[in-house]
Each structure stands twice: as structure tokens, then as C-alpha cells.
Amino acid sequence: MRNASCKRVTGETDISMELNLDGTGCAAVATGHAFFDHMLDLLARHSLMDLTLQARGDLEVDAHHTVEDVGIVLGECIKNALGDKKGIVRYGCSYLPMDETLTRVVMDLSNRPYVAFRIPEGGLPDAPNFPLTLCEEFCRALANNLRCNLHVEVLYGRDGHHIAESVFKGIAHALRQAAAIDPRAAGTLPSTKGML
Structure with missing residues (x-):
């Protein structure tokens, strides 16, 4: 199993996270922001990663610090869980419809x-x-700390909830593909350079 746990404490947030990349999509998430919890639950469910997250942030200011710092911790945790990346597919792509x-x-x-x-x-x-x-x-926080290339393009949409949901589910499906182990490439890195 590819597991990791991470903690981040700043003057703005206090975050603890555990994840299992090879899980079943179970999530126990509490950030204090119900909509963000919903998005993280979707991300876990659709990536099939098990995610336990407790976060306290300065939500009385706004959600920015909490959202950014959770992205930082999630990126670090996934990077740690991937380990040496031997055998991973490396690339993932998703077109994610959510109604309109x-x-x-x-x-x-x-x-x-x-x-x-x-x-x-x-x-x-x-x-x-x-x-x-x-x-x-x-x-941005996720990609910088996972150290990945991440391209997100909302092609069209009218409902803000659906737009956010399609972004988080799209990330989940792309991650699920990219982090998957390819049995034909067991023990090898998906790079001609010999390193990632």
C-alpha cells in the first residue's frame, strides 16, 4: 500500500492528513468549510484514494489560507505516497462533464x-x-507540492457549483490514471532519463 501522513501548522492553519493512494475512495474530511469538504470528498471518491483530513484555518478571514494549505499538504502527502514512482503510468487525462x-x-x-x-x-x-x-x-498548491504538471481548463459551464465539482472530479480521475501502477512497467521509471 502507498500510504503517507503529513502535518502543517502555521499562524493561519493547522492541518493533519493521512492518505492511501491504493484505497477505495473513503474520506473523513473536516475543514470547517462545508463546500470545500464536499469537493475533497469527491476528489477522494473519484481518485479511489482513502483520505483522512482535519484542518482548522482562519475561516473568519476567508477560506483562502485553508484551501491553499490543504492543497499544499495534499500535494506533499501524494508525493510521499508515490515513493520512487517506479511502475506508475505517470500521465493522466480526464474530460469531466457535470451537467452543462x-x-x-x-x-x-x-x-x-x-x-x-x-x-x-x-x-x-x-x-x-x-x-x-x-x-x-x-x-497551484497541489501541483507545486506534488511537483507535477497540472493543466486544468474549464471548457464551458454556467453553474458555479458544477464548475468547481468538475474541476475536483477531473483532478481525481487524472490522478487516478497517473498514479496507477502499470504491471508491464513494474520496477521501472516512466522516463528515458532514468529519473523523475
């Missing part, structure tokens, strides 16, 4: 952090109490 919304997510577990987060020109609506900019901050 369609989002494309592409991931490379390359050890080279890069984030592209794109929305249609003219912008998109926010989910209640969860601005779309928080989705982007979560993606």
Missing part, C-alpha cells in the same frame, strides 16, 4: 511543477462561498 459544464484536466507526475488554469474569456460564475479563484489556488 465540461472540464479537461491533464496531469504529468514529472517532478516538474507547472500549473495552467484556464477558463473561458469573460469569466465564469462562482459557487456559493467558494470563488473559482480558490479552485485555481488549490490547483
Whole structure:
């Protein structure tokens, strides 16, 4: 089993996390922000990773620090759980529909952090109490600490809840593919350089 646990304590947040990449999608998440909890539950369920998360943040200010720091800790935990990355598929891609919304997510577990987060020109609506900019901050924190390439593009959508949900589910499915073990590549790194 590929497991990891991480903790982060700052003047703004206190976060403890345990995860199992080879789980069944069980989640026990408590961040103090119900909508964010819902998104993290979806991420765990659709990636099939088991996730236990306790987070306290300065939500009286806003959700930014909590969302960003959870992304940081999740990225670190996944990176640690992946270990030496031998045998992983490395790449994952998802087109995720959520009613009127369609989002494309592409991931490379390359050890080279890069984030592209794109929305249609003219912008998109926010989910209640969860601005779309928080989705982007979560993606940036996750990718920088997982050390992956992450490309997220909301192709279209009208409902802020559906847009956020399609982003988190899309990340989950891309991660599930990229982190999967390919039995034909057991013990080898998916790189001609010999390292990731």
C-alpha cells in the first residue's frame, strides 16, 4: 500500500492528513468549510484514494489560507505516497462533464511543477462561498507540492457549483490514471532519463 501522513501548522492553519493512494475512495474530511469538504470528498471518491483530513484555518478571514494549505499538504502527502514512482503510468487525462459544464484536466507526475488554469474569456460564475479563484489556488498548491504538471481548463459551464465539482472530479480521475501502477512497467521509471 502507498500510504503517507503529513502535518502543517502555521499562524493561519493547522492541518493533519493521512492518505492511501491504493484505497477505495473513503474520506473523513473536516475543514470547517462545508463546500470545500464536499469537493475533497469527491476528489477522494473519484481518485479511489482513502483520505483522512482535519484542518482548522482562519475561516473568519476567508477560506483562502485553508484551501491553499490543504492543497499544499495534499500535494506533499501524494508525493510521499508515490515513493520512487517506479511502475506508475505517470500521465493522466480526464474530460469531466457535470451537467452543462465540461472540464479537461491533464496531469504529468514529472517532478516538474507547472500549473495552467484556464477558463473561458469573460469569466465564469462562482459557487456559493467558494470563488473559482480558490479552485485555481488549490490547483497551484497541489501541483507545486506534488511537483507535477497540472493543466486544468474549464471548457464551458454556467453553474458555479458544477464548475468547481468538475474541476475536483477531473483532478481525481487524472490522478487516478497517473498514479496507477502499470504491471508491464513494474520496477521501472516512466522516463528515458532514468529519473523523475
